[in-house]
Amino acid sequence: MKKRDFLKTGLLGIGALIMPKKSQALEFYPMPSDKKWAVLFGTWCGTARDAGVWISEGMDGIAQVYDVREKPDLSSYDHIIIGSAIRSNEIHPLLKEYLEENRSVIEGKVRGLFAVCGNMMQPVEKEQYDAFIGYQLSPLTGAYDVPAMVFLGRITWGLMEPDVRDRMQQIPGMVEYDNLKRPECMAFGKQVREAAGRG
Ligand SMILES: Cc1cc2nc3c(=O)[nH]c(=O)nc-3n(C[C@H](O)[C@H](O)[C@H](O)COP(=O)(O)O)c2cc1C
Incomplete structure (x- = not known):
């Protein structure tokens, strides 16, 4: 490699290291809208991500969906x-941290809240709404007076951190399950x- 090319490649490499990474929404099918909608989620194993994508689908795909790890x-x-x-x-600690740091950015714009939990595969009751939303x-x-939903989620051993999986598998009766329902997310x-006036 010529010295000049070597220097150029090196500088590009350094540039890539110091340039802040732009956050990217999960832009599967964003549709045009005169208002801008976003769904922000915190997840460990992806259930809350799927809920977020399906919630956007229920809105005809107008919302861009962000993982809080992207710090959008x-x-x-x-x-x-x-x-x-x-x-x-x-809730996910990174989402808590983000909401604390960005309170002034999101305040007054939050139109819906949701949580995804296992609840030992039992139906969700007021207790879960109080604990996670309230x-x-x-x-x-x-945001207190906005639509809120607690969805039942899922357990996928292969996506779990090995130490967490080992601990979970010690719990009597704990099995893999999948209770997240796309139609319920879309309806939400x-x-x-609709509650926001179709935005
Ligand atoms: C270590 C661990 C702790 C959990 N704790 C609770 C809990 O306290 N209450 C509950 O209802 N579900 C609990 N769950 C179930 C999760 O909420 C459920 O698996 C959810 O779908 C995870 O979402 P995610 O895939 O987006 O991370 C727990 C799951 C794991 C792996």
Whole structure:
């Protein structure tokens, strides 16, 4: 390699290292809309991501869907839906951190809240709404009077951190399951959009 080419390649490499990575929405099928919608989720194993994508589908695909690990800049969005997977009765710590740091950006724009939990495969009741929405997502977002949904999620051993999987597999009766329902997520997306005046 010539010295000049070597230097150029080296500089490009360094540039790639120092350039901040732009956050990317899951742009599967964003549809045109005069208002900008975003779904932001926190997940460990992907259930809350699928819920987010299906919620957007229920809104005819107008919402862009972001993983909180991308630390997206949501300042240009008009309407935001926020949701989290649950572990040990708590929302994802990175989502909590993001909401605390970006409270001023999201405040007044949150149109819907959701959580995804296992609930030992039992139907969701008021207790789960209180624990995940009432005591966590609402106070963190300032959104109290918006549509909210707690979905049943799933367990996939192959996606779990090995130490967590080992611990989970010690729990009597714990099996892989999948209780997240696409139609329920889509219906929630539709409900949120309608409650916001179709945005
Ligand atoms: C370590 C661990 C702890 C969990 N804790 C709870 C819990 O406290 N309450 C609950 O209802 N579900 C709990 N679940 C079930 C998850 O909420 C469920 O698997 C959900 O679908 C995970 O979403 P994710 O795939 O987006 O991470 C737990 C799951 C794991 C692996």
